[in-house]
Amino acid sequence: MTRPPLLPFDDALERLLSQAAAVEDHETVPIMEAHGRVLARPVRSTIDVPRADNTQMDGYAVRAADAAAGARLPVSQRIPAGHVGGPLQPGTAARIFTGGLIPPGADAVVMQELAETDGDTVVIREAPAPGQWIRRAGEDIREGAEILRAGERLRPQAVGLAASVGLAEVTVHRRVRVACFFTGDELANPGEPLPPGATYNSNRYVLVGMLRALGCEVSDLGTVPDSLEATRAALREAAAGNDLIVTSGGVSVGEEDHIRPALEAEGELALWQVAIKPGKPLAYGRVRDGTDRHAHFIGLPGNPVSSFVTFLLFVRPFLLRLQGVERVAPAALPMRADFDWPRPDRRREFLRVRINGDGGLDLFPNQGSAVLTSTAWADGLVDNPPGGEIRRGDTVRFLPFDLLLA
Numbered sequence: 001m002t003r004p005p006l007l008p009f010d011d012a013l014e015r016l017l018s019q020a021a022a023v024e025d026h027e028t029v030p031i032m033e034a035h036g037r038v039l040a041r042p043v044r045s046t047i048d049v050p051r052a053d054n055t056q057m058d059g060y061a062v063r064a065a066d067a068a069a070g071a072r073l074p075v076s077q078r079i080p081a082g083h084v085g086g087p088l089q090p091g092t093a094a095r096i097f098t099g100g101l102i103p104p105g106a107d108a109v110v111m112q113e114l115a116e117t118d119g120d121t122v123v124i125r126e127a128p129a130p131g132q133w134i135r136r137a138g139e140d141i142r143e144g145a146e147i148l149r150a151g152e153r154l155r156p157q158a159v160g161l162a163a164s165v166g167l168a169e170v171t172v173h174r175r176v177r178v179a180c181f182f183t184g185d186e187l188a189n190p191g192e193p194l195p196p197g198a199t200y201n202s203n204r205y206v207l208v209g210m211l212r213a214l215g216c217e218v219s220d221l222g223t224v225p226d227s228l229e230a231t232r233a234a235l236r237e238a239a240a241g242n243d244l245i246v247t248s249g250g251v252s253v254g255e256e257d258h259i260r261p262a263l264e265a266e267g268e269l270a271l272w273q274v275a276i277k278p279g280k281p282l283a284y285g286r287v288r289d290g291t292d293r294h295a296h297f298i299g300l301p302g303n304p305v306s307s308f309v310t311f312l313l314f315v316r317p318f319l320l321r322l323q324g325v326e327r328v329a330p331a332a333l334p335m336r337a338d339f340d341w342p343r344p345d346r347r348r349e350f351l352r353v354r355i356n357g358d359g360g361l362d363l364f365p366n367q368g369s370a371v372l373t374s375t376a377w378a379d380g381l382v383d384n385p386p387g388g389e390i391r392r393g394d395t396v397r398f399l400p401f402d403l404l405l406a
Contacts, residue, residue, distance in 0.1 A: 249302030
């Protein structure tokens with residue numbers, strides 16, 4: 001079997017994403033259930049925000065011309081938030097509270113810290129400028145303005161923004177349906193006895209957890225025996241009704257690695273092996289589902305760190321594209337390396353690091369692809385170019401898990 005050349009990381013990701021189109025089905029959901037969903041249509045405001053001029057703080061609504069320093073003004077009315085006051089008579093002040101509507105005739109607010117009460121009058125200690133401490137109608141949002149664009153994955157603050165203009169529901173892409181299975185006769189589930197030569201299947205719990213965190217509907221098919229027939233059967237089962245199949249293990253070139261021949265028998269292999277470390281044996285293709293459609297397939301390596309890293313770098317952006325998200329690549333942050341990396345690989349490396357108390361990055365001492373401890377210890381990855389030697393004090397590209405796991 002002829003091995004294709006290793007694909008550079010950027011080329012592999014570009015080719016992968018070129019195959020990912022947003023699922024076409026849409027649904028309307030209450031905004032209370034919209035967190036993490038992806039907008040299928042832009043959201044426009046049906047109102048001005050604020051709807052009317054109101055005060056930014058507690059104080060006194062006045063006519064600026066009446067409120068010279070030292071002026072004594074009778075307090076003619078009281079306006080809490082949610083209440084409408086009457087017109088402000090010349091030479092008077094209105095006691096007003098944050099969010100209260102500015103009464104007709106008033107054109108400024110004196111904050112309460114700059115005024116003193118004396119019975120039914122208020123003494124102005126500092127003259128306000130016209131418009132001071134007034135939030136104008138439409139200052140935040142104008143009626144008809146687009147406030148959220150299609151393709152945006154809704155964070156809590158975006159959901160709150162939709163609520164602030166009175167929207168009770170939004171139109172989103174349906175959830176992406178993902179099937180996953182794990183290959184290896186050596187795999188045991190936690191809670192089971194561990195036979196000689198076996199290992200507990202940590203990848204199952206890492207990958208299923210990340211898929212669910214991304215809002216996918218997950219079909220977990222468990223562990224599949226190391227045989228071509230079992231792998232082909234699992235691919236056929238996984239393809240039925242799902243948008244994407246994710247597997248772990250069996251994508252290398254050993255005699256017990258059956259993913260590639262099974263994929264070629266049940267569909268097509270379009271991408272195999274990427275020039276990164278960890279995670280070289282990555283595969284992409286499509287699997288026939290018995291109708292006229294295909295399910296996407298991404299096969300991840302079996303080593304725990306390789307599986308974890310390639311999910312973050314490839315599966316996550318691919319899934320986001322399927323969900324309808326436009327911007328899928330997290331921005332790398334420039335940070336200081338507080339370590340040396342004198343023997344870089346010819347492949348692009350992703351090193352597990354943690355932010356230290358001095359604002360730099362420490363390196364986990366064992367960067368092996370089976371050392372899952374490094375992923376729990378780390379705060380993120382250093383994206384190191386091929387052949388990139390790192391010296392203490394160098395600026396490196398840091399990819400925080402806070403962004404990659406969001």
